[in-house]
Amino acid sequence: MKHLTPLLLVSLISFQAQATDWKALPDSAPAPADNPTTAEKVELGKMLFMDPRFSSTGTVSCNSCHNVMEGGDDSRSVSMGVHGKTGGRNAPTVWNSAFHSVQFWDGRAPLLEDQAKGPVANPIEMGMKDVETAMERVKTIPGYKTVFDKAFGKDSMTVENAAKAVAAFERTLITPNSPYDKYVKGNKTAMNKQQVQGMNKFAEAGCTSCHSGAAFNGPEQKLGEGFYVMFPTFDNKYVSKYKLDEDKGREEATGKATDRGMFRIPTLRNITDTAPYFHNGSVNDLAEAVRVMAKTQLNSTLAEKDVNDIVAFLGALTGEYPEITMPRLPATSGTSIIAD
Amino acid sequence: MKHLTPLLLVSLISFQAQATDWKALPDSAPAPADNPTTAEKVELGKMLFMDPRFSSTGTVSCNSCHNVMEGGDDSRSVSMGVHGKTGGRNAPTVWNSAFHSVQFWDGRAPLLEDQAKGPVANPIEMGMKDVETAMERVKTIPGYKTVFDKAFGKDSMTVENAAKAVAAFERTLITPNSPYDKYVKGNKTAMNKQQVQGMNKFAEAGCTSCHSGAAFNGPEQKLGEGFYVMFPTFDNKYVSKYKLDEDKGREEATGKATDRGMFRIPTLRNITDTAPYFHNGSVNDLAEAVRVMAKTQLNSTLAEKDVNDIVAFLGALTGEYPEITMPRLPATSGTSIIAD
Structure with a gap:
């Protein structure tokens, strides 16, 4: 992991604004060696992701706060979990989350498998006693066994495999072919004049010093290696x-005072669809x-024309959401599994 | 609407057990004359049905309690709405709800349009001040306008049209081709021996006196005309x-003491997938x-073999759920619409 102090940040800005390397979003996401993406894992992961029965009340699924629709x-400033409880942070988008080198605002999970x-x-989120208890619920639903069997083989109903399946599904949540992607691939009419102006201003103002790379979430890192800024x-x-x-920020995760105020850089992909903004929404x-970003991170006050141009450019980062078929969730059978 | 007193019920039982008219589930559902089902309404209705932003907290959609997945x-005994509040009744399935002649356990809504x-x-459910306030939220989301335009024409963003769209979507939620349906259509191997025994026992015991018709929810009525039993x-x-x-029961809706304990008959379609059971789950x-039903409604104690046969037969009422594509919900933009 790497931290940038304000001084280092300023020098990096100067460097990157001059040499912006615009990248299109890849069609597929990197996966760790021990969890290659397969159709069977993706299907199981989609089911687990959409199923609210693994929260204490049976009302909150992964999709409740990370709604792929x-x-x-x-759409909330901070998310709401079981019994209307709220946390302190804004739910990061699950779309293109596979391109983050670490997960959570404070990077406390190296991989999607850990995050899940x-x-x-x-x-204050799904409210189960622990992940093992949640897995006991999965086992209580008869229909899940065959889906685990197909994805991971016999006797594979474990927390680790459930997390791998969810991560595999999340790695399919990619939104390619935004106007920006088409533009950088060579279609010079894919963005309008204002968007191109905004793109140039975005680099010139120094936004790319942090929002770089295909997902606009920082310089490329190996999976699990975070990149944090103040x-x-x-x-x-x-x-x-x-x-x-x-x-x-990251101090919450590491306990180190030097990590105070350090955050993972959020993606700007589909930012028109992810209001409200910032870690606290x-x-x-x-x-x-x-x-706010220009002033708090770059100490500059942008002209309103430049603000508008940059907003127009950010609109060009909204891509095509792939069509997703709703999973068929197997029935709860015979015994009640919801305790809360 | 019609009420059955216990005595009437018993005489009806004697009658219907002798002349059971087994019906397959239709492929399409009846719609009121002023709301013919169209693809555009169904698409809009699916969006509204799945969108949680029309609850006070932005966390509860129609689908939260009536999960089409x-x-x-x-899967709860009684449903849970905003802030973890719970009501007193079990959520009826939305699948095949179009075949009910009235909606809600107490029949207080004649049509799906009213129920919505x-x-x-x-x-204690979605918690909005009123439906007009919810509609104001819909209007705040820019992307909904074109979808209303397509479904209902210009200047059509009204509560009435939103309800019509949701009802149109719900009328597509039909699960045909259960083993029972195939059996009554002539495929005599579609149900196994135990299921056929259970079917006969189901009629013989008198279950069909209430659970009759294609949806096993009572004798056919015109839309809006209810059929209630004690x-x-x-x-x-x-x-x-x-x-x-x-x-x-229905006394809650009408205020009449004579309606005490009267309930609409729930469908038995897909009952293997809708535990827990009864109005209170x-x-x-x-x-x-x-x-419980045999004893409380027919005053008979079934032999365990007959119970098992009937359960096997009820399993033959689980049909094919159509594949549903997730709707793409337009973005909340610029202003916060979630107040709670």
């Missing part, structure tokens, strides 16, 4: 207005989010 | 054990539900 999040286990046992970097009116410095308007 | 319900408006403004009819150990007489096991 929307922008992969929940987190919310299940979080008392947020907010510069103190100004926005920091107090939007309470941007109240979350300790404090800003609803994309133009305002651009102003 | 499962048996059209929520109920949960939105129910404080539940429980006979007082016995099950009534207190499962608290079957605590719900006033008090019984998880289908065999136990059969025992």
Whole structure:
């Protein structure tokens, strides 16, 4: 993992603004060696992802906060779990999450396989006692056995395999062919004039110093190796207005004071579909989010024309969502599995 | 609407057990004259049905309690709405609900169009102030306008049209081709020997006196005309054990003491996928539900062999769920619409 101090950040900005390497979104996502993506795992993972019965109340699924029918999040500032409990952070989109080198805002899970286990046992999210208890519920539903068998072989109903299946499904959640992707692949009419102006301004202003790479979420890292930046970097009116410095960020995960305020860089893909913005969901308007980022991270006040152009460019990052068929979830049978 | 007193019920039982008219499930559902089903309405209705943003918290959609990926319900004894609030009744399945002549356990909505408006403004379900406020949220999401335009023409974003669209979608939720359907259409190997025995026993015991017709939910009525029966009819150990007489039933809807304990007859279609059972979700096991019904409605104690045969037959009522593509829900844009 790498941390950038404000000074380093400034030097990186100067460098990258001059040599922007625009990349299109790949059609497939990298997978760890021990979990190659297969159709059978993806199908099982989709079922587990959509199934609310592995929350204490039977009402919250992965999809509740990472709704793949929307922008992969929940339109809320902070997510709401079982019994109406709320956490302190905004749900990151699950779309293109496979292109993150680490998961969660504070990067506390190196891989999607690790991330998938987190919310299940979080008392304010899915509220199960632990992932093993959730897996006992899966086992209680007769229809799941054959799906695990197909994906992982006999006697494969384990927490590890469930997490692998969910991760395999998530690696299919890719939104290619945005106007930006078509543009950088050579179709120069795929973006309009304002979007191209915004793209240039985006680089010139220094946004690419952090929002780089195909997913606009930082320089490419190996899976599991995070890249973190200080947020907010510069103190100004926005920091107090939007309470941007109240979350300790990665310090929550590592316990190290040097990690205070360090966050993983969120993707900008489909950002038109993922309001509200920031780790605390404090800003609803994309133009305002651009102003805040410019001021808090780059200490610059953008002209309104530049803000609008950048917003137009960000709109060009919204891609094509693949069609997803609803999974058929096997029946709960004979005994009640919902305790809450 | 028609009510059956216990005495009438008994005479009807004698009649119908001798002349059972077994019907297959139709491929399409009846629609009211002012809301013919169209592909455009169905698409809009699917979007509204799946969209959680029209609940106060943005976390509860129609699909939360009537999950079409499962048996059209929520696997809970009583449903859970916003902030973890619970009601007193079990969510009826939305699958084949188009074949009910009235909606809700107490029949308080004549049509699916009326039903669709109920949960939105129910404080323990979706928790909106009223349906108009929910409609204001729909209007705040820019992408919905073109979908309403396609379904209903210009300036059509009204509560009435939203309800019509949801009803049109629900009328496509039909599960044909169960083993039973194939059997009554002439394929005599579609059900096994035990299922056929159970079918005969089901009629002989008198179950068909209420669970008749293609959806096993009562004699055919015009849309909006309900058919109600007293539940429980006979007082016995099950009534207190499962608290079957605590719900006033249709009296809650009409205020008439003569409607106390009257309920709409639930469909038995896909009953293997809709545990727990009864208006209060008090019984998880289908065999136990059969025992309870025989005793409380017919005052008979079935032999365990007959219970098992009837359960086998009920399993033959589980049909083919059509494949459903997830709708793409338009983005919330610019302003926060979630207040709770």
